[in-house]
Amino acid sequence: MSISPQEENKAQTSESGGSNVEDLYLESYAFTTAAAIVGSVDRKIFVQLRDGRNIFGILRTFDQFANLVLQDAVERIYLPAVEGNGKERFAEVPRGVFMVRGENVVMLGELDIDKEDDHLEQRGQIHFGEAEAEFKALQAARMKEEKERAKQYLKRGLIHDYVKADLY
Amino acid sequence: MLFFSFFKTLVDQEVVVELKNDIEIKGTLKSVDQYLNLKLDNISTVNEEKYPHLKAVKTLFVRGSTVRYVHLSANSVDCTLLQDASRREAMAQAGK
Numbered sequence: 001m002s003i004s005p006q007e008e009n010k011a012q013t014s015e016s017g018g019s020n021v022e023d024l025y026l027e028s029y030a031f032t033t034a035a036a037i038v039g040s041v042d043r044k045i046f047v048q049l050r051d052g053r054n055i056f057g058i059l060r061t062f063d064q065f066a067n068l069v070l071q072d073a074v075e076r077i078y079l080p081a082v083e084g085n086g087k088e089r090f091a092e093v094p095r096g097v098f099m100v101r102g103e104n105v106v107m108l109g110e111l112d113i114d115k116e117d118d119h120l121e122q123r124g125q126i127h128f129g130e131a132e133a134e135f136k137a138l139q140a141a142r143m144k145e146e147k148e149r150a151k152q153y154l155k156r157g158l159i160h161d162y163v164k165a166d167l168y
Numbered sequence: 169m170l171f172f173s174f175f176k177t178l179v180d181q182e183v184v185v186e187l188k189n190d191i192e193i194k195g196t197l198k199s200v201d202q203y204l205n206l207k208l209d210n211i212s213t214v215n216e217e218k219y220p221h222l223k224a225v226k227t228l229f230v231r232g233s234t235v236r237y238v239h240l241s242a243n244s245v246d247c248t249l250l251q252d253a254s255r256r257e258a259m260a261q262a263g264k
Contacts, residue, residue: 031172031176033203035199040227046221050234056221078221107228109222109227112225166188168234
């Protein structure tokens, strides 16, 4: 189910107040993946990926599979405070122009640029390399935990389906 | 197609989407598509601290494959209508 460039153009022009025919067009395309995302183009968004990463950037283009192209992308990792030691932490690294394959998207949202950095003020920034290492360790621990859980469930005749790719 | 149509009747209602990673997001359902991807407006999360960047988010697009539950209020659903639609769908499937 794809929207050709002309049809998408029609949808966009009718959003700015087109004729009756174009409004009809928009109605039939209202409930599509593309229609849900088109409103966020050229705006700053965040994307959460299935591997647990958060990418922040300006959405430039997308398609019906929710494949995305982000410009000025920044990858950010959030970490809890070191035990008993005050601030929660975060780390950032610029990623430039980033293309995301739609199947890896968990959710994406438009950011209010006035408020988007508020939560960072209460956090301490750390070096990305060490944040990434700690994050990967957390995920490895989680995979272990899920494997153990699956085992325990299986013992009782239940299935615990854990997909290794889903670390979000 | 049944659940796609069902969700279309729920547009503009407030729902709570529970994802497979246990995070719960409350919002107004604005759009749905054939994959049951959801678009929510005016979102708020139950567990703010795990996803601090969500405080600055106005609209959210949630991929259908990551949803575990969509919590609805009982009066959003017309059960008899839903039963009829399910029956029709089941007969259509049986006939194939």
